Amino acid sequence: MSSTSTTATASALLAEIADVGRDAVRGGYTRRVFDPAELELRAWFTDHAVALGLDVRLDGNGNLWAWWGAPGPDAVVTGSHLDSVPGGGAFDGPLGVVSALAAVARLRSAGFTPSRPFAVAVFAEEEGSRFGVACLGSRLLSGAIDADRALALADADGVTFAAALTAAGLDPTRAGLDEAALARIGVFVELHVEQGRDLVDRGVAIAVATGILAHGRWRLRFTGSGNHAGTTPMTDRHDPVVAAAAAILATRHRGTAALSRTMQGEASAAAAPRATVGRIEVIPGGTNVIASLAELWLDVRADGEAAVRELVAAIGDDARAAAKLEGCAFELHEESFAPQVTFDPAVRDRIAGVLGGPPLIPTAAGHDAGILAGRVPTAMLFVRNPSGVSHAPDEFAGEEDCELGVDALVAVLEDLL
Known part of the structure; x- marks a missing residue:
């Protein structure tokens, strides 16, 4: 699969993982963190990132980082997550990940060279569907949750997060606040499918988020x-x-x-x-x-x-x-x-200017970007969802809109990098 990384569109990349974690009972997808389906997606992401020349690293909290060049300070980071709610849709999380891969491929093919460190991140347990705390990977990274509390969280089968980390080859004693990783992030931009009908009602494909309720x-x-x-x-x-x-x-x-x-x-x-x-x-x-x-x-x-x-x-x-x-x-x-999250106004306005003045809208859904906003400048892009449905099988984004999302992400990254 990784051989297509330099040319695949976001929709083509989504098609590659369309059979991973299908839920025969609920419909849609069930991809719990560190379960076989999510581990398969992690391996898939790693293959694509390596094929693009990125250096993939796994931190102590189970988050993946794919670096273009050496990690360093004032880095630009983009990405999302690969886990899902039970019976979730195909776009929540994965759209941000595949769009990041497609953007890197396009930048590489154009001969672009970043002037700042750059990474694509995949955060662990964003949905909280296995251990009950949403955005667990970014919460641990930023110190928003105590490591001992997080390690003691247990899934429905009694498996603790500590045990799940161990089974995934990680050392639970490394979990928790990672000041070194936070210090490397100069700005984090997350692309996400819209979870609602605001863009449908406006008749536009892309928006910039103002914050999270x-x-x-x-x-x-x-x-x-x-x-x-x-x-x-x-x-x-x-x-x-x-x-x-x-x-x-x-x-x-x-x-x-x-x-x-x-x-x-x-x-x-x-x-x-x-x-x-x-x-x-x-x-x-x-x-x-x-x-x-x-x-x-x-x-x-x-x-x-x-x-x-x-x-x-x-x-x-x-x-x-x-x-x-x-x-x-x-x-x-x-x-x-x-609490209410307001995304960094300077970054928001800069991105909006690069994109020619798209709508600025709030969201009522939680995201890793919202957790990181307390520690680093963050921003979000939304891609139109014609169904208006999220966290369910009918969640959707059209192929053309997905590519417009990649266009927007490429433009933003070119400006920031």
């Missing part, structure tokens, strides 16, 4: 009384699933109301609040059993921390009232919170 995850725990589904009268039940169901409906209601208030203020729809319950666990989970416990995981995003916490508090009040009505106990736990 504040984002948090909470666990709602409802504890009731387990019992027999056939012998327990309806009036004698304390069913946590009923309370949980009311909380799910409240999440939709509160999120929609917050959206309505935002739009009345003529704010951008891209910056409007979102509230989602995407994961539910019921114990014991029997068809003929009244559950004793139900847990929901709530995801809330909005323009600023205050808006996020206001929406969570309202949902929490509704959930608590539903639990009381059903005679259940209720707990609300914050599992993670990422």
Whole structure:
């Protein structure tokens, strides 16, 4: 496969990995970090990078770095990730990686020589689908998560991140804040498929990101009384699933109301609040059993921390009232919170100028660029997604738009390098 690296388009490179990690149950792709499918993609990336003359290195956090020349200070870095959510689409992550490879190939074929160090990066566990913490590789690199906490994270099979690193040939004692690697990064630019319909509605293919909305995850725990589904009268039940169901409906209601208030203020729809319950666990989970416990995981995003916490508090009040009505106990736990990210204005404006003034839009999705923004200048490019769907099989970017994305990345890299 690597022999095509000097000429392949982004779409052709995506086609090469189209059968890796297909999910026969969910559709789309399931590529968890350090699982066979993701390891195959890492090997594929390494082959292509080496064929382009890049020097591939693996850091202590499981992130790949493919250097054009020797690593050094004030480096320009681009890239994304190769892992996916369960049943995810083909573009989230891989589009940024293949676009970087295609851009390097085009620059090399044109005889371009960088005046600054340059690398393509592939970050580990961006989606958090195996160990539960999104952007784990970039969080460790930048010190945004404690190494001991990260190493103790376990997947659904009880395999810890430390064990997964070991199985991948890495030394867990090397995991954590990497000041030397951070000091080498002068600017990081991530290209990504858009996760929404903003560009579709605008009728343009490429945009530059302004920042990432504040984002948090909470666990709602409802504890009731387990019992027999056939012998327990309806009036004698304390069913946590009923309370949980009311909380799910409240999440939709509160999120929609917050959206309505935002739009009345003529704010951008891209910056409007979102509230989602995407994961539910019921114990014991029997068809003929009244559950004793139900847990929901709530995801809330909005323009600023205050808006996020206001929406969570309202949902929490509704959930608590539903639990009381059903005679259940209720707990609300914050599992993670990422504050609002504003990408470096000078880099953003420079890139926008190079590209002739594309739209400047926020995103409500988390990215490695957002994590790194706390330590190094970062920017993002978005490529139009005509379906508007992300984290699902219908996620898409047309071949022409993918190549326009590579065009944009090449222009940006030529300017920065």
